[in-house]
Amino acid sequence: MDKLKLYTNSNFQALRGQGDPLADEAVKSLVAKPEWIEIINSWEEIPQDIPEIFDSAVQKYFNFFNSSTDHYDLEVLKKGQLFFEKKGDSYLGMLGFYSLPYCYAFADGAEVLVRSNRIVNQIGERLGETAVFLMDIFAPGAFYEDKKAILTCAKVRLIHAFSRYFVEAYAKDWDLKFGKPVNQEDMLGTNLAFSYIVLRGLIKMGRRIDREESEAILAYWKWIGYLIGLETKNWPNTAREAIEVDRLIRKRQLRASNAGKQLIQALITYYKKSIPEPLLTERVEDILYFFLGKEASDALGIVPKNQLEGGILGLIFQYSGWKSYGGKKSYASIRRMMEQQQKEQFGKVMKIQLPVRNRS
Known part of the structure; x- marks a missing residue:
């Protein structure tokens, strides 16, 4: 303790x-x-x-x-990848409907995100890149057999550093009270949103997550955090510690901001235009409110039309997964589906790439 x-x-x-x-x-x-x-x-x-x-x-x-690669724990990697193999579609769903919106509710961190035109104006591409990041780091054999995941983490870490550089160098409206762009508290909160908050979302829908699974995912994201520049001494090892970290960051950062509201409205608009499942698109605000809760939803200006019950929402997600994969859901099938959707929407499969400045 x-x-x-x-x-x-x-x-x-x-x-x-x-x-x-x-x-x-x-x-x-x-x-x-x-x-x-x-x-x-x-x-x-x-x-x-x-x-x-x-x-x-x-x-x-x-x-x-x-x-x-001298520092990874093979058992940690295998447990995390097995969890994703079983629940990858739900994991990606929580990322889009809970993790990312949750980050938007933290006012100072949202100030960095809103200054990236791609997040607001090319939100589909940015979400696609985030999905590619998840698929790369959870690929079977990632890090110990498939070294592509290491390059993915290296690029993501540099992208964060580019954000710090360009905001500090060129954002004349940056207020020092926001802190350093993409600072250690915001990185910790984002890593937590991609791990503990995902688990919390699954539990909200009635999925059973035992202690071993919870600690396996936290350990996996400690490894990812180490690779992408997080000071891991602050990283929670248990659900109790994760709850306390989340509680502290909420108390410090969760509040209304124009940046957060702009981000969430761009996300809602994109979902309503692009998600092919009417059971989800007709209830976007309701689903977001269910996961985020009243405090975060109020901060983002989300007004639900109807109250959803967790078990019913869980069935909706299960039905959507069944329509997509039938009884053959696996990492490989989820990746194929993601790539097919990206080709249809963007004409290509998204890649994690460093920004190249126009030299003309």
Whole structure:
């Protein structure tokens, strides 16, 4: 229980001023040498011998990932990937209807998100990239056999660092009271939203999640956090600790903001236009309200038309999954379905790519 002593207002306020020095130094170099970004974007996995044309900051960055495979726990990886194999479609559903909207309710963190035009104006593509991230990191054999997931994490970490760089360098309306863009508290909260909040959403719908599964997912995301620049000493190992972290961040950050309301309205509009299942699209606000609860929904301006019951909503999600996969749901079938939908909607399968600035 000593970890609970870390979860104080003063400690978390300090986290708001902390970024990710390893990635931040690499991004300074990549901004100066955009041709290096194109090289990285061409990789299928991180090469063991990092190109000598890269300077020391970029070489140090990617050498961290090449040495990271010495630190994984094979049992943790296998348990997390087995969980996703069984519940991957529901996991992605919780990501879209609970995790991301939940992040929007945290006012200061939402200020970074709303400053990315792609999140507001190209929300479908951004959601597609997030889904690709989830599918890559939970792929069977990811990290210990399939090294593509390591490159995915390396790119996501750099994307966060690019956000810090460009907001601090060019966002004239950035208020220092928001903290450093994509700071350690916001990264902790986002990782929690992609793990513990997903589990909480499944439980809300009546799905049984036992202690072993809960701690397996928390351990998996501790590993992901380590790779993407999170200070893992603050990461919860148990459901009790996760509850306390979430409670503290809610108390500190959950409040109404124009940024959060703009983000959620863009998401709602996109869902109503793009989700092919009428049982879901006709109830978007109701579903969001069910998962988020009154406090977060009020902060985002979500007004439900009807109150939903968890068991009924669980059946709706199960029916939607059955229509998509029948009795053959697996990681492979979920990935095929995701890629098919992306090809139909965007004309391509989305990829995690570093931003390349126009040099003209």
